[in-house]
Amino acid sequence: MREHLPNRREHDVISFTWTWGDVTSEWLISVSRYSDGRVAEVFLGESPKRGSELESLLQDGCVLISQLLQRGMTLAELRKSLGREGIRPDAPAGSILGLIVDQMQPSEST
Numbered sequence: 001m002r003e004h005l006p007n008r009r010e011h012d013v014i015s016f017t018w019t020w021g022d023v024t025s026e027w028l029i030s031v032s033r034y035s036d037g038r039v040a041e042v043f044l045g046e047s048p049k050r051g052s053e054l055e056s057l058l059q060d061g062c063v064l065i066s067q068l069l070q071r072g073m074t075l076a077e078l079r080k081s082l083g084r085e086g087i088r089p090d091a092p093a094g095s096i097l098g099l100i101v102d103q104m105q106p107s108e109s110t
Helices: 053-070 075-081 096-107
Strands: 011-020 023-033 039-044
Touching: 011 096, 023 096, 039 053, 039 096, 053 075, 053 096, 075 096
Parallel strands: none
Antiparallel strands: 011 023, 023 039
């Protein structure tokens, strides 16, 4: 069951860099939280690829991440489910969606 969000909620804006091949891009995400500090949703903010297929995929990915979080999945569980560059659980994210989850992780310990 989906946990509803309060009308007013704390949020942070996080900047991160994603490199794919020879291309490096700066991205912004907005992370909203429940009153107890758990991450509730994530939105794609400023995009260096306005109108691109990558931007659309990331917007959809943020919606899916938000839906999973609102249905009880923790960031730690989500992070564990996403691909890594290597076999170690602390290896770098294998995708930009994994990097988004990693950027939110320090604020939530569960």
